[in-house]
Amino acid sequence: MIIPAQSTLTQPYPDVAVPLARYAYIIEYDECSFFGVDNPDAADLGCDQIWSKADRDMVQKYLAEAQDEIEQIVNYPLSARWIANEAQNYRNPVQADWGHIIEAGVKAITDIVDGEAVSHVTDPAIIGPFATTVTDENEITVYHPGTDLVIIPSSVTISGGNCTIEIPRCRMVKTSLVQNPAAGLSYSDTSNFEATVDVKRVYNDTSTNAVIVWPHKCTNSCGVNGCGEKTQTGCMYIRNAEIGSIDVLPATYSGGSWAAKNWGCCNGYPEILRLNYRAGLDPITPQAEDAIVRLAHSKMPDEVCGCERWSRLWRRDRNVPDVLTRERLNCSFGLSDGAWIAWQFTQRLKLVRGYTL
Numbered sequence: 411m412i413i414p415a416q417s418t419l420t421q422p423y424p425d426v427a428v429p430l431a432r433y434a435y436i437i438e439y440d441e442c443s444f445f446g447v448d449n450p451d452a453a454d455l456g457c458d459q460i461w462s463k464a465d466r467d468m469v470q471k472y473l474a475e476a477q478d479e480i481e482q483i484v485n486y487p488l489s490a491r492w493i494a495n496e497a498q499n500y501r502n503p504v505q506a507d508w509g510h511i512i513e514a515g516v517k518a519i520t521d522i523v524d525g526e527a528v529s530h531v532t533d534p535a536i537i538g539p540f541a542t543t544v545t546d547e548n549e550i551t552v553y554h555p556g557t558d559l560v561i562i563p564s565s566v567t568i569s570g571g572n573c574t575i576e577i578p579r580c581r582m583v584k585t586s587l588v589q590n591p592a593a594g595l596s597y598s599d600t601s602n603f604e605a606t607v608d609v610k611r612v613y614n615d616t617s618t619n620a621v622i623v624w625p626h627k628c629t630n631s632c633g634v635n636g637c638g639e640k641t642q643t644g645c646m647y648i649r650n651a652e653i654g655s656i657d658v659l660p661a662t663y664s665g666g667s668w669a670a671k672n673w674g675c676c677n678g679y680p681e682i683l684r685l686n687y688r689a690g691l692d693p694i695t696p697q698a699e700d701a702i703v704r705l706a707h708s709k710m711p712d713e714v715c716g717c718e719r720w721s722r723l724w725r726r727d728r729n730v731p732d733v734l735t736r737e738r739l740n741c742s743f744g745l746s747d748g749a750w751i752a753w754q755f756t757q758r759l760k761l762v763r764g765y766t767l
Contacts, residue, residue, distance in 0.1 A: 426474050427489035427694050428702050430466055431562050431581055433473065436703055437720055442580035442597060446590030449580065449597035457717035460594040465714045469706070476705035479743065480698075480752060485761040486510040486654075487690030488698045492517040492614075496685040500622065506654035508689045509761040514646035514656075516686045518615035522573075524608045525555060530600040533579045534564050537607060539572035544611050552577065553608040554585050561607060579603055614688055619668075620644035620658045623682035642673070642680070646687065653761055658683055701755035708748030727751075 428436070434444040442449035443458040444466070452458060477488055486509040494516060498504050522542050529536045537552070544550060547566040552575060553559060565576040582603040587595060595602045624640040645661040645668040661668040673680075691698060707727035714720065727748025731738075734745060743749035 425487070425489070425491045426470070427477050427487075427691075428473050428699055428706075429562055430470060431578075432699070433469060433703065436699065437723060439717065439720060441578060443594065445580045445583055446588070446594055447580045447583065447597050447602070448594030451597075457715075457719050459715045459717055460590070460592060461715060462592070463589050468710065469714065472706040472709045473702060475709060476702045476752065480701055480705065480756050483742075483756040483760050488702065489694045490688055490690040490692040492686070492688050494686055495621075496687075498683045498685060500658075500680045500683050502657045502659075503649050503655045504658060504683055504685070506656055506685055506687065506689070509652055509654040510689050510691060511648050511651045511654050511656070512688045512690070512692055513614055513616070514619040514648065514685075514687045515614040515616040516618045517688075518611075518613055519551075520611045520613075522550070522609045522611055525606045526609055527606055528577075528582065528604055530579060530603060534576035535579050535582060535603070537575040537577065537609070539574045540609070541571055542568065542573045542611075543571070544568065544573070546613075549611050549613045550575070551610050551612040553610060554604060555606050555608050557585060557608075559585060561604075573609070575609070582607075617663045618643075618686055619646040619661075619663075620686065621684040622658065622660055622680045623684065624680045625682060639682075642671070644683070646685065654689070656685065656687075658685070697755060697759075701752040704748035705743055705752035706748075708744055708746040708752075 430444070431441065434441045438457065440449070440452045440458045442452050444461050446460055446462065446466075448460060481488055490512055492515075493506075493508055496507055498506070522544065523540050526537055526540055542550075545568060547568055550563075550566045550568075550573060552561045552563055554561060561577055561581055563575050563577045567574045579597070583590070583595060584602060584604055587602055620643070622642040622644045626637050626639070642660045643662055644658045645663070647657040647659070649655040649657060660671045660673055662671050704727045707724050710724060710728075713724055727746060729747045730745045731747070738745065738750060741750055741753045743753045
């Protein structure tokens, strides 16, 4: 089995830290069976019952739910993602909502190549090589053709201005066939899998950092828009990335760099900031993955499949001991072993931040 690259997942949970391909690897489940494909030649992992879309949807839901609950306590995303237009009262420094800030900017997506052919002669399937000006493999994202649904590659290589991508075949089931039959889709029938993909660059655009706002400036020359707000672009300086401490100063962006700017026509200091930045663990740690998976299992009401290995993990994380400590009784995630392990993770690694008024 190929270890999947770390990546975000598709809708409806675009920022899931443990995508389904990664989850299948963690629980040691045959990836083809997990994605509804019958591959007779798959390695014998002892877990090859075909999963349905409903099974995968349930797991995806609880992985996303577990991640959200943990993030609300640790105060940072468990995998890197963009935060857009986060409103804060104006001050310097300002405390962002999320810690582990990576960089200021907004998410940007540009096309590299649409409808690029996929070769299923080998597994993993091969895409390319195709020409690109992108130099960072981490900015390459693959989509099902004509959609915003991400396919997670196992390998992306850029060399000499050309990109080659490898993706295990069973991750490329056509979007029209995700409601797979109980017996599974045929692995040998390549018409079950995407013949083309779209490849895009997903990257951080530093030309947008922050917006500085004076609300209701309608009594002087700033009030040309009636009682609307006066805004000014601002650049962000990250004082402390871990706790999310930032300075924001008025500035303009041109030619790839920021230049300081006066406050302009408005009297007094601004009142509001809107922040744009990318934050989170990059990459996610094994401990964070384990916490998400174990909390997700503790929330799943029913067994998904008959595989003994998966069932054993589910029962482990759903188990509630006969004797509970006072600390265990106060665990916000629940009383089960999976919930308790996730809670201990959050208590060890949550950010403790001081505030001034």
